[in-house]
Amino acid sequence: MKKLIFFILFSSLITSLALARSTGCKEGNCDNGYGKWVYTDKTTYEGEWVATKKHGQGTETWPNGYIYKGEFKESQWNGIGILFFPDGSTYEGEWANGFMNGEGTFTWSDGKQKKGIWKNGSFQE
Amino acid sequence: MEVSKNSFKTLSEPVKQFGGLVGIIILIFLTFFVLNNIFGEGDELVAKMKIEEERIAQERKLNKLISSLPSGVLVSFDGTDNFKLSDELYEAVCKATKLIPQRAIMGANFLNFRAHEIYTINGNKIDETFVKWDDEKNKCFAGFVVSGNNVGVDETVKVSGEALSFLSTGIDTRVYFIKNF
Numbered sequence: 001m002k003k004l005i006f007f008i009l010f011s012s013l014i015t016s017l018a019l020a021r022s023t024g025c026k027e028g029n030c031d032n033g034y035g036k037w038v039y040t041d042k043t044t045y046e047g048e049w050v051a052t053k054k055h056g057q058g059t060e061t062w063p064n065g066y067i068y069k070g071e072f073k074e075s076q077w078n079g080i081g082i083l084f085f086p087d088g089s090t091y092e093g094e095w096a097n098g099f100m101n102g103e104g105t106f107t108w109s110d111g112k113q114k115k116g117i118w119k120n121g122s123f124q125e
Numbered sequence: 126m127e128v129s130k131n132s133f134k135t136l137s138e139p140v141k142q143f144g145g146l147v148g149i150i151i152l153i154f155l156t157f158f159v160l161n162n163i164f165g166e167g168d169e170l171v172a173k174m175k176i177e178e179e180r181i182a183q184e185r186k187l188n189k190l191i192s193s194l195p196s197g198v199l200v201s202f203d204g205t206d207n208f209k210l211s212d213e214l215y216e217a218v219c220k221a222t223k224l225i226p227q228r229a230i231m232g233a234n235f236l237n238f239r240a241h242e243i244y245t246i247n248g249n250k251i252d253e254t255f256v257k258w259d260d261e262k263n264k265c266f267a268g269f270v271v272s273g274n275n276v277g278v279d280e281t282v283k284v285s286g287e288a289l290s291f292l293s294t295g296i297d298t299r300v301y302f303i304k305n306f
Binding site for chain 1: 198200202204205226227228229232235236237238241289290292301302304306
């Protein structure tokens with residue numbers, strides 16, 4: 001029984017150590033400067049940092065295939081950027097508070113396009 | 126009556142004991158027969174058990190198939206380096222999948238701001254998730270329901286779309302991309 005408890009505790013320690021080593025700032029400077037941060041779910045951000053926040057130009061890659069390349073402000077997608085959806089669809093244009101806000105073009109994977117003004121992810125007819 | 130009592134008394138001890146044993150067995154059978162009629166579900170229960178057995182067999186078959194798939198991202202569309210699902214596998218994976226991870230929900234919320242708001246206000250709480258195979262459209266649909274109080278108003282929002290990519294962990298599969306646009 002003691003051996004089992006020791007084994008479980010030891011395994012937990014090794015797992016948490018391994019997890020801690022694979023996440024966090026992996027390259028560069030993630031406080032002020034240019035760096036790469038890896039999250040526990042394997043989402044990565046590579047780009048500019050200001051006061052430990054994503055700020056400036058950067059690329060955020062989600063494990064399920066979403067990729068955002070563009071401007072960040074206060075760790076949110078803000079400014080001009082392009083979002084690649086997993087199926088190949090894209091939105092290129094203005095962003096505010098992490099959503100499509102402003103002028104932009106949505107292009108479906110089959111080439112069909114919708115261009116105009118967007119508000120919080122919705123196209124304004 | 127007196128005659129039968131006397132004739133019973135004249136019987137040998139082993140015969141009496143055997144008769145008693147048969148009597149007890151009949152009584153037990155009768156008791157269970159009565160109880161089954163009162164509380165039992167008879168044919169209905171058998172039918173339910175058969176359905177459950179079939180479900181378990183189907184689940185085992187799907188689990189076997191899932192474990193044979195390569196670990197990683199499985200997709201139903203062209204143009205990626207990920208493992209491309211055949212039509213048959215797509216249906217099987219859809220039927221075997223139950224989980225929808227957070228990033229898939231966040232991705233679907235890009236096109237549904239109300240859902241995003243309720244989702245974040247309520248601490249990323251999801252009321253319900255579903256993954257269903259649509260026989261008519263021959264497509265896999267997945268989605269989730271979020272509800273909560275937003276600026277004094279109780280709201281429920283359902284987000285759904287085509288499930289086009291999955292993550293295979295080797296043990297299970299999870300919806301990775303819900304196309305709701």
